[in-house]
Amino acid sequence: MSDILDIRGFRIHRGFLDRPAQESLVATLREVLRAAPLVQPVTPRGRPMSVRMSAAGRFGWITDRNGYRYSETHPDGMAWPPIPDEVLAIWDTVAPEARAPECCLINWYGEGARMGLHQDRDEGDFTQPVVSVSLGDEGLFRMGNEERGGKTESLWLRSGDVVVMGGEARLRHHGVDRIRFGSSTLLPQGGRINLTLRVVT
Numbered sequence: 001m002s003d004i005l006d007i008r009g010f011r012i013h014r015g016f017l018d019r020p021a022q023e024s025l026v027a028t029l030r031e032v033l034r035a036a037p038l039v040q041p042v043t044p045r046g047r048p049m050s051v052r053m054s055a056a057g058r059f060g061w062i063t064d065r066n067g068y069r070y071s072e073t074h075p076d077g078m079a080w081p082p083i084p085d086e087v088l089a090i091w092d093t094v095a096p097e098a099r100a101p102e103c104c105l106i107n108w109y110g111e112g113a114r115m116g117l118h119q120d121r122d123e124g125d126f127t128q129p130v131v132s133v134s135l136g137d138e139g140l141f142r143m144g145n146e147e148r149g150g151k152t153e154s155l156w157l158r159s160g161d162v163v164v165m166g167g168e169a170r171l172r173h174h175g176v177d178r179i180r181f182g183s184s185t186l187l188p189q190g191g192r193i194n195l196t197l198r199v200v201t
């Protein structure tokens with residue numbers, strides 16, 4: 001069993017996936033990304049995000065000039081591939097009480113990519129957690145408050161870490177300030193992959 005840290009209700013399962021499990025997951029994700037290629041999303045105001053995104057499941061989360069939303073199709077028009085069983089197994093272990101996830105968002109962080117502080121609130125049921133899985137390079141994860149502003153705490157997420165954002169953490173602001181490009185050997189080209197599993201409806 002991995003250690004669990006609790007920071008402001010964010011439950012961080014350190015080293016949840018061992019190296020073979022991480023390698024297997026990366027191979028599986030390559031198949032998913034073959035069916036649903038990464039895209040560089042644009043914010044509703046027209047700013048390109050530094051993270052590239054794709055998804056699996058009934059819904060993917062997308063953003064473009066028409067706004068932030070969940071969509072049953074990839075920006076290229078096809079349905080998203082199913083969420084792989086090994087990803088569902090992580091959810092079942094860390095969130096056994098929750099409903100089945102309907103979206104596995106795939107974020108790919110290259111050198112210099114980041115994600116600003118935000119809340120995940122496009123989902124319909126905030127009693128359901130969001131579960132995040134980190135692979136590859138370390139990312140500096142910032143955890144804040146439900147309201148905007150105030151003090152925050154940060155932690156370097158490592159490859160294989162799983163974070164459950166539920167309960168009092170569900171609507172807390174969070175983000176990734178930067179990655180330590182090249183800190184992991186998992187992905188040959190470097191970079192960080194983060195999966196977030198979500199109940200959407």
Ligand SMILES: O=C(O)CCC(=O)C(=O)O
Binds near residue numbers: 105134175194
């Ligand atoms: O990359 C991460 O660790 C967090 C991603 C995230 O917060 C999101 O996709 O909403």
Ligand SMILES: [Fe+2]
Binds near residue numbers: 174
């Ligand atoms: Fe988020």
